[in-house]
Amino acid sequence: xxxxxxxxxxxxKKSVVKRDIFPAVNVNTLFDFAPxxxxxxxxxxxxxxxxxxxxxxxxxxxxxxxxxxxxKMEQLLPTGISKFAEILQNSAYGNSTGxxxxxxxxxxxxxxxxxxxxxxxxxxxxxxAIARDVTEKNREVEDIKGLASFTIENPQPSxxxxxxxxxxYANASSTPLRIYWNIAIGGIVPxxxxxxxxxxxxxxxxxxxxxxxxxxxxxxxxVPVANSYVNxxxxxxxxxxKAQDRLQSAYTELKDTQTKLIxxxxxxxxxxxxxxxxxxVKNPLAIxxxxxxFLYSHIEAGxxxxxxxxxxMKDAVERADGIIKELLDFSSLATMEMKAExxxxxxxxxxxxxxxxxxxxxxxxxxxxxxxxxQIAMDKNRLEQVFVNLxxxxxxxxxxxxxxxxxxxxxxxxxxxxxSIYDHExxxxxxxxxxxxxxxxTGSGIxxxxxxxxxxxxxxxxxxxxxxxxxxSIVRNIIDAHNGRIDIxxxxxTGVISTLxxxx
Amino acid sequence: xxxSKKRVLIVxxxxxxxxxxxxxxxxxxxxxxxxVNEGSRAIPAIKTFKPDLVLLDIVMPDLDGSYVAGQLxxxxxxxxxxxxxxxxAITKEEEDSKNxxxxxxxxxxxxxxxxxxxxxxxxxxxx
Numbered sequence: 001x002x003x004x005x006x007x008x009x010x011x012x013k014k015s016v017v018k019r020d021i022f023p024a025v026n027v028n029t030l031f032d033f034a035p036x037x038x039x040x041x042x043x044x045x046x047x048x049x050x051x052x053x054x055x056x057x058x059x060x061x062x063x064x065x066x067x068x069x070x071x072k073m074e075q076l077l078p079t080g081i082s083k084f085a086e087i088l089q090n091s092a093y094g095n096s097t098g099x100x101x102x103x104x105x106x107x108x109x110x111x112x113x114x115x116x117x118x119x120x121x122x123x124x125x126x127x128x129a130i131a132r133d134v135t136e137k138n139r140e141v142e143d144i145k146g147l148a149s150f151t152i153e154n155p156q157p158s159x160x161x162x163x164x165x166x167x168x169y170a171n172a173s174s175t176p177l178r179i180y181w182n183i184a185i186g187g188i189v190p191x192x193x194x195x196x197x198x199x200x201x202x203x204x205x206x207x208x209x210x211x212x213x214x215x216x217x218x219x220x221x222x223v224p225v226a227n228s229y230v231n232x233x234x235x236x237x238x239x240x241x242k243a244q245d246r247l248q249s250a251y252t253e254l255k256d257t258q259t260k261l262i263x264x265x266x267x268x269x270x271x272x273x274x275x276x277x278x279x280x281v282k283n284p285l286a287i288x289x290x291x292x293x294f295l296y297s298h299i300e301a302g303x304x305x306x307x308x309x310x311x312x313m314k315d316a317v318e319r320a321d322g323i324i325k326e327l328l329d330f331s332s333l334a335t336m337e338m339k340a341e342x343x344x345x346x347x348x349x350x351x352x353x354x355x356x357x358x359x360x361x362x363x364x365x366x367x368x369x370x371x372x373x374x375q376i377a378m379d380k381n382r383l384e385q386v387f388v389n390l391x392x393x394x395x396x397x398x399x400x401x402x403x404x405x406x407x408x409x410x411x412x413x414x415x416x417x418x419x420s421i422y423d424h425e426x427x428x429x430x431x432x433x434x435x436x437x438x439x440x441x442t443g444s445g446i447x448x449x450x451x452x453x454x455x456x457x458x459x460x461x462x463x464x465x466x467x468x469x470x471x472x473s474i475v476r477n478i479i480d481a482h483n484g485r486i487d488i489x490x491x492x493x494t495g496v497i498s499t500l501x502x503x504x
Numbered sequence: 505x506x507x508s509k510k511r512v513l514i515v516x517x518x519x520x521x522x523x524x525x526x527x528x529x530x531x532x533x534x535x536x537x538x539x540v541n542e543g544s545r546a547i548p549a550i551k552t553f554k555p556d557l558v559l560l561d562i563v564m565p566d567l568d569g570s571y572v573a574g575q576l577x578x579x580x581x582x583x584x585x586x587x588x589x590x591x592x593a594i595t596k597e598e599e600d601s602k603n604x605x606x607x608x609x610x611x612x613x614x615x616x617x618x619x620x621x622x623x624x625x626x627x628x629x630x631x
Contacts, residue, residue: 279592283518283521285614286592287518289618291524294527
């Protein structure tokens with residue numbers, strides 16, 4: 001009968017660590033030079049052996065430790081004896097223990113915390129204990145926890161988001177935002193945030209992003225870290241924003257007030273100037289008039305030319321006096337009296353003041369007065385002065401007749417485009433009510449090259465006919481003093497349209 | 505009293521104006537006119553000249569006419585002399601609204617016609 005051949009796997013190799021590679025090293029040496037504190041105790045808790053490190057960290061010599069019962073070392077183990085008793089019990093059952101942290105009072109008074117692992121060697125009825133000083137490590141852990149609490153306790157939101165949009169971390173202050181995103185830690189943030197995260201990680205440059213939530217405004221600094229995630233450091237800037245807005249409107253109000261003050265100051269200056277000029281001019285006029293009166297009674301009777309000359313001179317003096325008076329009126333605008341009036345009736349009264357001229361030059365008047373005009377505060381006499389001036393300008397432009405059309409309209413500026421012809425954007429805000437008066441004629445219009453001069457004091461095209469040129473400059477000042485605006489331009493067909501806008 | 509002229513003192517820093525007023529008022533022999541060109545010299549001149557009426561300018565470089573008027577009223581020797589302000593420093597509105605009185609004194613606005621000046625003098629002069 002053939003024998004079964006035993007198959008041997010010839011490729012199999014045994015790897016054997018021969019114990020005699022380290023012939024000079026014995027166990028005692030390992031024990032003595034271990035980096036941690038090694039000690040051996042028996043099942044009664046008595047220390048049988050300690051290594052050098054054990055002596056180093058406890059401060060006790062070998063002969064102070066060997067033979068001593070750990071259950072009786074109150075000095076060394078101020079709080080640890082009960083723990084050690086537990087360890088000993090486990091050892092008796094043959095169980096390893098650890099890591100257990102125990103406080104040691106070392107010989108020169110310091111205390112350290114050690115982490116002890118024990119390994120029973122049942123055959124020999126002894127236990128190997130390895131103790132490692134973890135005082136420093138514990139301190140570091142506490143430090144790290146302390147640092148971490150900055151983020152945890154931070155009243156501002158702090159978060160971390162991974163490259164794929166995972167919310168890796170969010171402190172308590174981020175909760176409102178997390179709720180808004182409807183995710184928990186570990187969830188994916190909304191698309192626009194994922195895009196921001198990608199963009200920041202790609203560019204490697206931190207970005208600032210603002211977002212609004214429930215009436216609160218947050219500003220986030222998004223910082224890329226090692227191309228793997230971004231840290232978000234948030235700030236609630238709601239109050240800052242509100243303060244900014246309030247500052248902006250305070251600034252605007254200040255500028256408005258400044259403008260008004262400058263205007264008032266100008267009026268004061270003009271007032272001062274005007275009364276100074278008036279005084280300086282009236283005195284010479286007074287002398288001349290006295291002189292003329294004197295000469296009247298010292299001329300040859302019947303010398304008509306001399307009399308005529310004196311008459312011309314007297315008229316001239318009176319005309320000059322008239323201008324001075326107008327100038328003083330102009331400068332006394334600071335003493336306007338504002339009362340609530342209906343502008344339609346003021347227009348009507350002004351028309352009646354120029355009725356004679358309207359009839360004389362065959363000017364037809366058309367009125368489009370809106371009935372729903374609210375009353376506004378105005379100095380009625382001054383506004384009559386304004387309207388009379390504008391009417392007279394129109395009449396003078398239509399010496400052979402024409403049409404004078406007057407329209408009043410009341411509007412509230414809302415978000416829709418307004419119907420009126422001219423839009424004084426820079427003056428009126430959405431929500432303002434205003435009254436618009438327009439006065440149109442069919443006259444010859446204003447020559448384009450003088451259009452920008454019409455409001456200049458003393459500019460007139462009618463000096464030969466006695467025009468002083470003060471009219472429109474006074475008109476504009478009166479309108480400004482009413483917080484209104486005036487616009488005068490040529491119509492597309494011939495004629496001029498004056499538009500006055502008042503706050504309602 | 506026969507033929508005695510009425511005495512008018514005019515206080516005005518405008519020399520030519522005071523000169524012309526004197527010329528005009530004296531031409532018919534009715535008035536004797538003294539001119540003073542500095543407010544500060546008004547009171548001594550009034551005490552010397554003893555006018556029946558003072559024409560007083562208001563805006564003067566050294567002394568305000570109102571101040572001079574006040575001084576005259578306070579001094580018993582001069583308190584009964586009538587004063588008429590003659591002033592260039594007034595607007596038409598003021599002229600119209602003040603019923604011819606400023607600070608309790610009658611006034612005329614310059615430039616003034618001679619006839620109005622005489623009318624006012626006659627109205628207020630000490631009889």
